[in-house]
Amino acid sequence: MIKKENDSIVYEKVIPAHGAEYVSFPESMRPEIGDYLRSQGISRLYSHQAEMFVRAGEGESLVITTATASGKTLSFLLPVLQQILENPLTRAIFIYPTKALASDQYRVLAPVLEYFGEGRISAGVYDGDTMPAERSRVRKSANIILTNPEMLNAAFLPNHSKYGFDFIFANLNYIVIDELHSYRGAFGGHLANIFRRMKRICGYYHSDPQFLCSSATIANPVELAEKICGITPGLIERDGSPAPEKVYKILQPPEIKGANDKVYGRYSASSVVKELIPKLVEKGEQFLVFTHSRRAVEVILKESRDRLEDAGFLGEKGQTDKIAGYRGGYTPLERREIERKMMAGELTGLICTNALELGIDIGKLDCTVLVGYPGTRASFWQQTGRAGRCGRRCVNYLILENQPFDQYIAISPDWLFEGRSENAIVDPDNLLIELAHIRAAAAEMPLSLDDVALFPDLGEIIPVLLNAQELKSLAGRFSWAGPAFPAGDYSLRNMDRTRYKLIIYPSMEHLRNVQEKRKGSLFNGKEITEMDESQAFHELHPGAVYLHDGEQYEVLKLDLVSRTALAVPFYGNYYTVPSGTEDTRILQTFQKETFKRIKKCFGDINVNEVISMYKKLQFHNHQNLGYVSLTRPLQKDYDTESTWIEIPENIVDTYQRLLVPDQRGELVLNNHFEGISYAIKNAAMMVTMTEKDDIGVILSNNALIPGAERGRKVSLFIYDKYEGGLGYAEKIYDLMEQIIHQAIEQVEHCPCKDGCPVCVGNYTLDKKTVLWGLKNFIEESESPVSISKQSELAEMNRPGIKKEYSFEMLEEKWDEFCEKLKRSGESGAAFLSMVKKVEVKEERLLLQVENSFYEGWLQEWENLREVERLLRSYVICPADMRIEIQSETDWERVKKIRGKLNRRYGNDEI
Numbered sequence: 001m002i003k004k005e006n007d008s009i010v011y012e013k014v015i016p017a018h019g020a021e022y023v024s025f026p027e028s029m030r031p032e033i034g035d036y037l038r039s040q041g042i043s044r045l046y047s048h049q050a051e052m053f054v055r056a057g058e059g060e061s062l063v064i065t066t067a068t069a070s071g072k073t074l075s076f077l078l079p080v081l082q083q084i085l086e087n088p089l090t091r092a093i094f095i096y097p098t099k100a101l102a103s104d105q106y107r108v109l110a111p112v113l114e115y116f117g118e119g120r121i122s123a124g125v126y127d128g129d130t131m132p133a134e135r136s137r138v139r140k141s142a143n144i145i146l147t148n149p150e151m152l153n154a155a156f157l158p159n160h161s162k163y164g165f166d167f168i169f170a171n172l173n174y175i176v177i178d179e180l181h182s183y184r185g186a187f188g189g190h191l192a193n194i195f196r197r198m199k200r201i202c203g204y205y206h207s208d209p210q211f212l213c214s215s216a217t218i219a220n221p222v223e224l225a226e227k228i229c230g231i232t233p234g235l236i237e238r239d240g241s242p243a244p245e246k247v248y249k250i251l252q253p254p255e256i257k258g259a260n261d262k263v264y265g266r267y268s269a270s271s272v273v274k275e276l277i278p279k280l281v282e283k284g285e286q287f288l289v290f291t292h293s294r295r296a297v298e299v300i301l302k303e304s305r306d307r308l309e310d311a312g313f314l315g316e317k318g319q320t321d322k323i324a325g326y327r328g329g330y331t332p333l334e335r336r337e338i339e340r341k342m343m344a345g346e347l348t349g350l351i352c353t354n355a356l357e358l359g360i361d362i363g364k365l366d367c368t369v370l371v372g373y374p375g376t377r378a379s380f381w382q383q384t385g386r387a388g389r390c391g392r393r394c395v396n397y398l399i400l401e402n403q404p405f406d407q408y409i410a411i412s413p414d415w416l417f418e419g420r421s422e423n424a425i426v427d428p429d430n431l432l433i434e435l436a437h438i439r440a441a442a443a444e445m446p447l448s449l450d451d452v453a454l455f456p457d458l459g460e461i462i463p464v465l466l467n468a469q470e471l472k473s474l475a476g477r478f479s480w481a482g483p484a485f486p487a488g489d490y491s492l493r494n495m496d497r498t499r500y501k502l503i504i505y506p507s508m509e510h511l512r513n514v515q516e517k518r519k520g521s522l523f524n525g526k527e528i529t530e531m532d533e534s535q536a537f538h539e540l541h542p543g544a545v546y547l548h549d550g551e552q553y554e555v556l557k558l559d560l561v562s563r564t565a566l567a568v569p570f571y572g573n574y575y576t577v578p579s580g581t582e583d584t585r586i587l588q589t590f591q592k593e594t595f596k597r598i599k600k601c602f603g604d605i606n607v608n609e610v611i612s613m614y615k616k617l618q619f620h621n622h623q624n625l626g627y628v629s630l631t632r633p634l635q636k637d638y639d640t641e642s643t644w645i646e647i648p649e650n651i652v653d654t655y656q657r658l659l660v661p662d663q664r665g666e667l668v669l670n671n672h673f674e675g676i677s678y679a680i681k682n683a684a685m686m687v688t689m690t691e692k693d694d695i696g697v698i699l700s701n702n703a704l705i706p707g708a709e710r711g712r713k714v715s716l717f718i719y720d721k722y723e724g725g726l727g728y729a730e731k732i733y734d735l736m737e738q739i740i741h742q743a744i745e746q747v748e749h750c751p752c753k754d755g756c757p758v759c760v761g762n763y764t765l766d767k768k769t770v771l772w773g774l775k776n777f778i779e780e781s782e783s784p785v786s787i788s789k790q791s792e793l794a795e796m797n798r799p800g801i802k803k804e805y806s807f808e809m810l811e812e813k814w815d816e817f818c819e820k821l822k823r824s825g826e827s828g829a830a831f832l833s834m835v836k837k838v839e840v841k842e843e844r845l846l847l848q849v850e851n852s853f854y855e856g857w858l859q860e861w862e863n864l865r866e867v868e869r870l871l872r873s874y875v876i877c878p879a880d881m882r883i884e885i886q887s888e889t890d891w892e893r894v895k896k897i898r899g900k901l902n903r904r905y906g907n908d909e910i
Contacts, residue, residue, distance in 0.1 A: 011250040011413040021047040021240035026054050030085055036115050047240030049075045056212060061233040063213040063225045068385030070241035073108060076176050076212040083173055084121055084143045092174035094146045097182045099127045100335055102146040127151055129332055139164035149191050149492050157444055158487050160201045170205040180215035181378060181424055183228055185694060185726045188426030190492040192228045193437035196454040199230060200445060216382045220423045227426050245393045252400050252410055269371045269399040270300050276369060277304040280349060281322050285366040287349040288356055290383045292372055294327045298547030299575060301325045301351045303619060326352035364390040372401035373409060375691045378421040404682040407758040408746055422689035427727030429456050440487040442471055443480035500536035500563045502529050504553050508568055537611050537634040538578045540565035545576045574618050574625055580611040582698050583872055584717050585881060587639060595737055596778045599646045602733040605719060608637040641725025643733040644717040651773045652714045654783050659704060673703045675770035677716060678761035683743035684718055684732050695728050696721045702876045744774045805875045807840060814838040821870060828866055843878045848886045
């Protein structure tokens with residue numbers, strides 16, 4: 001039901017309580033298991049628990065997708081207990097996505113271990129925090145081993161023939177995967193290849209384990225299990241568990257109004273939640289607040305603590321210690337202490353990322369608060385499902401952000417509650433991931449012809465590794481000849497092996513003493529977090545304000561050689577957000593197809609991202625305090641997969657005529673290309689299980705040059721933001737028709753009148769114009785009258801453009817272009833000015849030099865990349881630009897020069 005104005009609530013839904021569907025213990029269940037269950041107050045099983053027990057006992061691999069708090073742990077535990085009691089040598093590996101979840105689930109096993117005794121059932125956690133003596137015990141005697149993918153990758157598989165791992169693999173009956181839905185993207189691709197390696201090793205030891213998986217409700221659980229586990233499992237989805245009454249409240253932040261009641265948008269969701277949190281603390285209700293990012297955790301935590309410090313609000317001081325943050329970047333000790341305090345009731349609430357979306361037990365929660373829609377229905381149900389586990393009525397708040405998904409939910413809330421969950425996307429055949437695991441597999445056992453069935457690209461990868469002398473051929477097999485432990489060369493959580501550390505110092509003086517190596521410095525710096533390169537460039541650039549456990553630190557230096565950032569405490573009233581540019585170039589095209597008025601393509605591209613500045617945002621009101629340019633921009637480029645569409649010419653022509661300059665003369669205002677890019681990206685995220693950091697959208701840079709390249713194609717790229725690609729772009733290629741229709745619907749049904757940040761990205765773009773462009777992807781129509789008027793105005797006010805040269809002009813104006821590079825002090829300008837001839841042929845630029853040595857030198861990757869950088873900085877280049885180098889050697893001159901060199905060095909071979 002739609003509510004009237006009432007504390008910003010725009011929609012409220014009550015899901016009534018329902019009872020359980022019970023069945024008796026299966027006849028095949030051992031009596032002693034029934035006795036144990038009765039000792040725990042369980043006289044019957046939920047229907048799905050009994051179904052899993054029976055089907056698993058028949059040897060079937062299974063995936064179960066019942067609701068949160070439905071007893072999934074007992075579902076997969078019971079068949080494992082049955083097998084262990086029948087055969088004490090049985091081994092089962094329980095895999096969890098995080099160490100915290102594995103430790104938490106070990107606590108759940110405590111009653112089982114106590115009841116049966118260590119002589120009959122033994123279990124243990126085996127992860128990076130496990131002490132050596134305990135590791136030895138687990139390897140020797142544990143029937144159930146709780147671990148994570150990192151330990152499988154770096155400890156179990158590489159050491160399969162040592163330390164007792166051989167006994168584990170020889171007797172491995174079950175592999176249990178909890179939270180299967182969390183293995184998407186890079187993480188899922190890595191786990192799939194770990195299981196490919198594990199299958200080789202299990203085959204060597206003549207074992208063939210069953211897979212038992214549990215997952216949140218997603219659209220394709222069986223497909224996901226097939227891709228990750230390499231088997232076709234049965235599905236258990238009928239839920240027999242009870243549920244208490246659950247209340248869902250959707251809150252819309254109030255509008256920001258100025259003079260004459262003019263609306264300037266809405267307040268942020270974080271401004272609403274910082275008012276809600278103190279009220280929940282006052283009531284004594286235990287809660288979780290879910291946010292989108294680590295930065296958001298710290299901002300909300302600080303602002304909420306500031307509110308709690310207001311003595312007049314709660315009537316007493318000392319309430320700030322009732323809430324805490326919980327996110328990646330905290331140490332294991334910090335996280336465990338937070339979990340302990342929450343379970344003990346010392347904390348009332350946590351502000352967290354989706355790290356607590358998983359089933360870690362942190363007490364009996366009364367409510368959840370979601371600061372913005374989490375991006376997928378699956379995550380929405382997982383996060384809200386954390387409350388009400390104790391059987392009491394619970395309340396779940398969704399505070400809408402001023403974002404497309406959120407505002408779509410505001411006008412169509414039934415979409416959230418009645419629609420199906422999304423597909424989980426994983427690509428086991430990502431070439432970089434596959435390469436990493438083939439290297440690791442070769443070090444575990446020599447590669448053979450049979451491994452082609454496991455690794456699709458084995459035939460292409462082996463010759464490369466042979467050439468790199470990392471493999472050697474031996475009697476028809478290929479064994480590892482490279483450095484030790486290739487399994488430690490990569491991170492399973494992302495595609496970037498480069499890691500950066502943040503070191504904090506108590507003060508500038510301490511840091512200065514350390515840097516100058518003065519005596520008497522009592523503090524040598526403390527590492528508080530580690531992250532990959534891309535994240536470091538966004539969060540640890542010089543001038544960045546990094547937040548950790550509610551404390552602020554200012555980054556003073558980012559060392560790209562040692563890969564460390566140095567920071568000191570910061571007491572300002574603002575935080576920072578990075579900004580920069582992205583550029584693309586097409587490497588190769590795999591698929592092409594025409595849909596209506598667009599041509600869609602799928603292939604490999606190169607993305608070049610540059611972080612060049614950051615903005616300061618004030619706490620509480622989030623006012624922009626200005627931009628600061630970095631002294632040295634941070635650049636990262638990588639190859640990935642992309643889908644791109646060629647925008648119809650009438651849209652390009654119209655949008656280019658609408659462009660108007662900003663004060664610096666750059667054509668960046670009234671850019672309706674941004675509007676369709678924004679709408680397409682959000683629609684793509686909505687129809688796939690992707691988040692904003694999974695995919696990027698960018699236009700070819702010739703879009704912003706009116707008339708300079710009339711007729712040249714303008715393309716919109718939707719790409720995976722992971723090196724090598726992870727299957728998102730390929731899925732988007734398949735779903736492009738649905739994405740375009742979804743984009744049209746989101747813009748057309750947005751309640752704003754003329755355009756807003758929700759539907760088209762900002763208030764300066766005309767909604768009708770963006771909608772016209774999207775609809776022209778499907779069917780051509782005349783430009784609206786408003787466009788013609790805007791075009792005339794734009795033409796009257798258009799100054800010269802920043803980039804003076806188009807690609808086609810280079811052939812004619814090469815000398816002029818080189819002179820400009822020299823005046824700008826660009827490295828490489830003098831060399832380019834020596835080019836004898838320039839020729840432009842479609843997307844190719846042919847450069848003729850006078851010497852074959854220069855041809856080879858210029859074709860080296862680093863030099864060719866520098867030439868391309870110069871061109872793209874000053875010239876409007878096509879995304880698929882190719883630079884080709886030719887030489888026309890004057891052999892008489894070469895002979896003369898070589899003769900002089902020979903006489904000088906006495907070397908006839910020169």
